[in-house]
Amino acid sequence: MKYLFLLTALLLFSCTHTPEIIVDKGAVFGVLSSDAHPSFTNKIRDKSSSADDYRDENSQGVIYHDNMVNYSQLNELYVGLVLPYYTPREHHLFAEPEKMSPSSLALSSGDMLKIQNNTSSTQHFFISDIEGEGFQSFPELQAGQNAYFTVNIEGNLELLSEDNDALKVVLFSKKNMLTKKLFSGQRYQFENLPPDSYQLIFWYWRLGKIEKTIRIEAQKNIRVDETLTVDSVMRSYHGCVINRTIDCK
Amino acid sequence: MKLQPITLLLSSLVHFLFIPPLLAGSVSGQVQAPKQVKELIIYLTSDNALNQNEIPQKHIISQKDIRFKPELSIIMTNDSIEWENNESKEIDHNIFSLSPVNRFDLGLGEKGSKFERSFKKNGVLNYYCSVHKEMEGKVIILPNRHYQHLVQSTDFKIDNLPEGEWTLNAVVFHRRYKAEPIKVTIRKETIKNLSLKIVKR
Numbered sequence: 001m002k003y004l005f006l007l008t009a010l011l012l013f014s015c016t017h018t019p020e021i022i023v024d025k026g027a028v029f030g031v032l033s034s035d036a037h038p039s040f041t042n043k044i045r046d047k048s049s050s051a052d053d054y055r056d057e058n059s060q061g062v063i064y065h066d067n068m069v070n071y072s073q074l075n076e077l078y079v080g081l082v083l084p085y086y087t088p089r090e091h092h093l094f095a096e097p098e099k100m101s102p103s104s105l106a107l108s109s110g111d112m113l114k115i116q117n118n119t120s121s122t123q124h125f126f127i128s129d130i131e132g133e134g135f136q137s138f139p140e141l142q143a144g145q146n147a148y149f150t151v152n153i154e155g156n157l158e159l160l161s162e163d164n165d166a167l168k169v170v171l172f173s174k175k176n177m178l179t180k181k182l183f184s185g186q187r188y189q190f191e192n193l194p195p196d197s198y199q200l201i202f203w204y205w206r207l208g209k210i211e212k213t214i215r216i217e218a219q220k221n222i223r224v225d226e227t228l229t230v231d232s233v234m235r236s237y238h239g240c241v242i243n244r245t246i247d248c249k
Numbered sequence: 250m251k252l253q254p255i256t257l258l259l260s261s262l263v264h265f266l267f268i269p270p271l272l273a274g275s276v277s278g279q280v281q282a283p284k285q286v287k288e289l290i291i292y293l294t295s296d297n298a299l300n301q302n303e304i305p306q307k308h309i310i311s312q313k314d315i316r317f318k319p320e321l322s323i324i325m326t327n328d329s330i331e332w333e334n335n336e337s338k339e340i341d342h343n344i345f346s347l348s349p350v351n352r353f354d355l356g357l358g359e360k361g362s363k364f365e366r367s368f369k370k371n372g373v374l375n376y377y378c379s380v381h382k383e384m385e386g387k388v389i390i391l392p393n394r395h396y397q398h399l400v401q402s403t404d405f406k407i408d409n410l411p412e413g414e415w416t417l418n419a420v421v422f423h424r425r426y427k428a429e430p431i432k433v434t435i436r437k438e439t440i441k442n443l444s445l446k447i448v449k450r
Binding site: 036037039040043053067068069124126128130131135137158160162163206207208229230231233234237 | 285315339341343345347348349352354356357375377379380381382383423424425449450
């Protein structure tokens with residue numbers, strides 16, 4: 001069984017090929033994952049701890065119950081690259097009677113949302129900054145119709161409906177940010193990039209974001225893997241000391 | 250005997266600095282809000298820093314049946330919260346927040362564990378358990394205890410207000426709306442029939 005896992009891991013690693021080399025251009029690629037809190041995973045590994053309900057004796061991994069966040073199965077992780085130039089993109093959202101799909105979205109300000117209203121009533125959507133005063137309202141969208149709306153604000157936002165509390169999408173918006181949606185453990189790549197410094201951002205709505213500055217050089221590919229956990233996101237806040245007594249500025 | 254005027258002066262100064270302001274008045278009235286606004290917190294703020302004599306309190310939040318109870322806490326700056334894991338079974342919980350007003354990760358707590366943290370800035374804080382997907386809570390941190398939490402209700406009355414210039418405002422839970430703040434001057438009489446308007450942003 002162990003050899004089967006090893007073989008699978010080797011096959012997966014060999015699939016993580018590097019981007020094609022383009023003259024005068026560079027690329028960044030890697031794998032984005034998410035994981036449970038390190039204290040939790042350490043407890044699972046410690047066989048003397050009282051965590052039998054959560055320990056898979058075969059893989060020594062975590063057994064996720066229905067009421068738990070299954071970090072190995074998350075499928076709305078995002079990676080974003082902030083570019084010096086950017087052409088606005090389009091993102092599709094579906095308003096169902098009890099929820100929005102997808103439930104989170106990373107995008108650039110200036111991008112367009114195409115919202116399909118599959119509910120039985122007219123919706124008045126708006127965007128609100130979770131942490132500040134940023135706000136933007138959209139014209140009404142009648143039942144069964146779709147329409148395009150341009151997002152003009154940046155930050156940690158929520159798309160909400162004035163008429164239905166269940167319709168909510170958590171947004172992360174940043175100017176000139178090209179984004180890719182990934183599932184945990186999936187590979188990403190941004191290629192054909194002129195040599196320069198870039199901001200690379202990894203985000204999951206519940207855990208927050210990790211930002212990195214990367215240097216792209218001509219005819220070179222750089223690999224940046226990242227794992228989003230509560231711990232890694234907290235550490236990414238510069239100068240932040242995490243414990244029970246010291247405030248995190 | 251020559252020191253007597255100075256003693257009197259110092260005594261008056263001490264009295265001025267340390268005697269709490271008179272609890273003089275109250276405000277009451279109605280919230281004018283559309284039907285979508287079902288829950289809000291009416292609160293008063295003043296530049297006079299009148300909460301300096303208020304003693305910080307400790308609030309308890311229980312982690313029970315894989316929920317934070319209560320899910321909403323309203324506290325004052327410098328108050329603290331103690332999270333207690335009161336699960337009946339061996340269930341671990343984590344408490345973390347990425348809200349700019351106070352970012353923290355309190356680690357993993359077993360059944361019976363207690364974590365405490367104090368809050369020094371006003372604002373709204375959302376926190377989660379990283380283990381369980383339905384576990385989330387909200388803390389509203391206000392500058393004083395002059396507030397009223399309204400759920401499906403529009404009448405408010407806030408008593409025991411010290412004299413001074415105050416602003417009546419509201420935390421509106423429906424984010425399409427905001428309150429139009431009102432300036433009020435508290436003297437010894439009660440101010441009645443105030444109308445706090447909740448309008449679209």
